[in-house]
Amino acid sequence: MVETLNVRLEERSYLIHFGESLEMEIRSAVDKLHATGCKVIVLTDVNLGTKQDAFLSAACGDCPRLVVEAGETSKSLTILGQVLDFLATQKVDRSGALIVVGGGVIGDLGGFAAAAYLRGIDFYQVPTTLLAMVDSSVGGKTGINIAAGKNLVGAFHQPRGVFVATALLQTLPGREFAAGMAEVIKYGLLGDAALFAQLEKSPLTVQSPELSTVICRCCEIKARIVEADERETAPDGGRALLNLGHTFGHAIEQVAGYGIYLHGEAVAIGLAAAARLSQKLGHIKVEDVTRIEAVITAHALPVRLREPLGLEDVLQAMTRDKKVRSGMPRFVVLKSVGEAVTQNGVDPARIAASFREVGAMD
Numbered sequence: 001m002v003e004t005l006n007v008r009l010e011e012r013s014y015l016i017h018f019g020e021s022l023e024m025e026i027r028s029a030v031d032k033l034h035a036t037g038c039k040v041i042v043l044t045d046v047n048l049g050t051k052q053d054a055f056l057s058a059a060c061g062d063c064p065r066l067v068v069e070a071g072e073t074s075k076s077l078t079i080l081g082q083v084l085d086f087l088a089t090q091k092v093d094r095s096g097a098l099i100v101v102g103g104g105v106i107g108d109l110g111g112f113a114a115a116a117y118l119r120g121i122d123f124y125q126v127p128t129t130l131l132a133m134v135d136s137s138v139g140g141k142t143g144i145n146i147a148a149g150k151n152l153v154g155a156f157h158q159p160r161g162v163f164v165a166t167a168l169l170q171t172l173p174g175r176e177f178a179a180g181m182a183e184v185i186k187y188g189l190l191g192d193a194a195l196f197a198q199l200e201k202s203p204l205t206v207q208s209p210e211l212s213t214v215i216c217r218c219c220e221i222k223a224r225i226v227e228a229d230e231r232e233t234a235p236d237g238g239r240a241l242l243n244l245g246h247t248f249g250h251a252i253e254q255v256a257g258y259g260i261y262l263h264g265e266a267v268a269i270g271l272a273a274a275a276r277l278s279q280k281l282g283h284i285k286v287e288d289v290t291r292i293e294a295v296i297t298a299h300a301l302p303v304r305l306r307e308p309l310g311l312e313d314v315l316q317a318m319t320r321d322k323k324v325r326s327g328m329p330r331f332v333v334l335k336s337v338g339e340a341v342t343q344n345g346v347d348p349a350r351i352a353a354s355f356r357e358v359g360a361m362d
Contacts, residue, residue: 001243005216007138007223009230012158016138016213016219022165026059027125029161030099038335039096041087043110048102049171052128052333056101059126063099064090068106072258073127075109075144077153078342083113097122103129103176104136106262106301115157121340125162129172130180131264133164134187134218138225139242140272145258149320150250156231164219166212177206178300179264185295186271190244191225193338199301203298241340243323244332248355249315255309266303269358276352277346278334287339305359311352314360318351 018026031039031137040063047070048056056065066086068074087098100110100123100139125137143154181204188196195217204214222242229238249270253261259327261269271327275292278284294302318329329351333343356362 003216005219005223007158008227009158012140012230014161016162016164016223018164018166018216018219019139020165020212021055021167022126022163023058023163024053026099026124026163027164029124029136030060030063030288033097037095039091039092040099040102041090041096042099043068043083043113044101044104045074046105048128049138051171052168054208055165055168056126060099060101063132064288066327068109070102072105072145072253072263073104075258076152077146079109080113080116080144083109084117087117092117092307094121097124099124101124101126101128102132103127104132105173106138107132107210108141108154108272111140111156111157111159112144115142115155120157123159125159127162127164128168129195129217130169130177131183132180133166133169133215134180135183135222136241137162137164137224138219139239139350140230143344145303149254149317150258152320154308155277163184165214166215168206169211172206175262177362179262179268181265181299182216182268182271182296182301184218184300185301186220186242186244186267189271189292189334189337190241190340191218191338192330193336199299200295215331236342240323240330241332244334244340245274247318247321247323247329248273248314248329248358250321251314252305252309254317254320255313256307257307261306263303266357268296269297269303269305272303272357273354274331274333276357277331277350278333281333281343281346284337288334291337303358306361311355311362313361314355315348316336 005016028304042063045305065260098114127133127137143151230238245267249266256294323330
């Protein structure tokens with residue numbers, strides 16, 4: 001059974017398709033594009049397993065395919081150049097389309113390439129990881145990293161469609177599944193106390209019968225937030241709420257070195273730090289912090305740094321975050337479990353104390 005969710009953005013609206021296996025649906029979309037004379041290109045990475053490769057071949061047929069290295073280091077100017085050169089070599093014109101098959105890294109890279117090439121061509125997301133299914137494939141944020149920080153170069157470029165085939169998760173390594181759960185936990189914390197309570201009562205696994213329902217719920221939460229604030233311009237709240245845990249997490253990724261932590265692992269530590277900051281600001285109780293960290297740990301995710309990072313280094317990395325306003329990071333904090341708000345002008349001493357408690361050292 002295939003279900004759909006409409007992301008309502010006027011002329012940029014699109015459908016998210018949910019199903020166990022969506023080979024036929026993707027193939028139908030590809031055939032329709034070909035019927036109009038559209039050149040269709042596939043971008044993926046070397047981590048595509050045997051079963052996923054069979055899925056891709058069935059879904060996309062003999063579309064030209066570019067395969068890049070897996071991992072955060074592929075979100076770079078160098079690899080972006082390779083993707084753009086491939087599109088040009090394949091003589092893709094403005095009627096062309098890029099189908100991006102992979103996790104969050106490939107989705108961000110491919111989406112930005114589609115935004116930049118010929119000032120914008122269509123692209124479709126086929127996420128293969130839990131993190132990409134519940135978060136990065138939806139909403140139109142695309143980008144790459146540079147030495148100064150994560151996702152500092154990018155564009156808003158909405159996909160033409162997203163295909164969430166949950167059967168692809170059955171071959172996902174356990175560490176990657178856990179990384180995706182960081183974003184699921186985030187959605188419960190920022191806007192759905194019932195979802196958080198569900199995760200608290202019964203940790204989600206790839207075999208959980210409610211997995212598909214939870215994925216749909218996360219996409220629904222994100223879709224409604226994106227519809228209200230597509231380009232993160234709301235002065236308070238809005239799309240910025242999706243950054244819960246990310247201000248800390250991005251600093252961890254940059255200072256530790258991209259690839260040391262999976263994105264979801266860094267976000268998990270960031271959620272723990274954000275919870276501690278929220279408690280220091282008087283919003284939630286110590287018992288809430290304990291609950292939050294227990295749910296993170298129950299899903300095989302870290303709440304502390306594996307190795308200490310320099311406090312001054314991570315604090316400096318925060319100042320280069322794209323969410324900085326007037327030289328100060330804008331934090332997403334919890335008013336309660338299930339409700340988040342943005343907060344400016346946070347006392348630097350409280351930020352430092354929160355980072356120390358997750359393992360940063362002076």
